[in-house]
Amino acid sequence: MKVWFFVVALTILSGCTGLPKTITPITGFEAEKYLGTWYEIARLDHRFERGLSNVTATYSARDDGGIVVENRGFDIAKGEWKDATGKAYFVDDPTTGHLKVSFFGPFYGSYAIFELDKADYQYAFVSGNTTKSLWLLSRTPTVTDEFIERFKQRVDELGFVSKNLIMVDQSLAQ
Numbered sequence: 001m002k003v004w005f006f007v008v009a010l011t012i013l014s015g016c017t018g019l020p021k022t023i024t025p026i027t028g029f030e031a032e033k034y035l036g037t038w039y040e041i042a043r044l045d046h047r048f049e050r051g052l053s054n055v056t057a058t059y060s061a062r063d064d065g066g067i068v069v070e071n072r073g074f075d076i077a078k079g080e081w082k083d084a085t086g087k088a089y090f091v092d093d094p095t096t097g098h099l100k101v102s103f104f105g106p107f108y109g110s111y112a113i114f115e116l117d118k119a120d121y122q123y124a125f126v127s128g129n130t131t132k133s134l135w136l137l138s139r140t141p142t143v144t145d146e147f148i149e150r151f152k153q154r155v156d157e158l159g160f161v162s163k164n165l166i167m168v169d170q171s172l173a174q
Helices: 003-012 144-159
Strands: 036-044 053-059 067-075 080-090 098-104 107-116 123-127 134-138 165-167
Touching: 036 144, 098 144, 123 144, 134 144
Parallel strands: none
Antiparallel strands: 036 053, 036 134, 036 165, 053 067, 067 080, 080 098, 098 107, 107 123, 123 134
């Protein structure tokens, strides 16, 4: 594991599986439809992702009912890929889009899907335990400008600060 993923565990995933007051995880969640690769379109800055482009998250089923989380991003300054593998488990029931994720030992952080294209799972709006943790994920490496504006408007309404979003370069996406 790379150092920046340890930072995830120690700073972001330090056992807090709560939610921002304004966030309600989706219901009717189907984990098997969520599995596969997602491209990070936008995020709020975090030390563990700072300087990374072409970030993806790939999810697969674990034998114990959890989910394997494989994150990958390209470190622009070092010119190399960084990878980390973690695990996720449902906080409540498997039909609610609220999971706890760990990349290091017993430390878990909140992963709350608060908007999802339930028809075919093509995009997801995801929050951590505070309004300082936010991601826009897509099954494709790009989305329309109109969609990004809709995302920004929605998250501003929920207390996030969209002007601080990082638009993730996905130019190396295949």
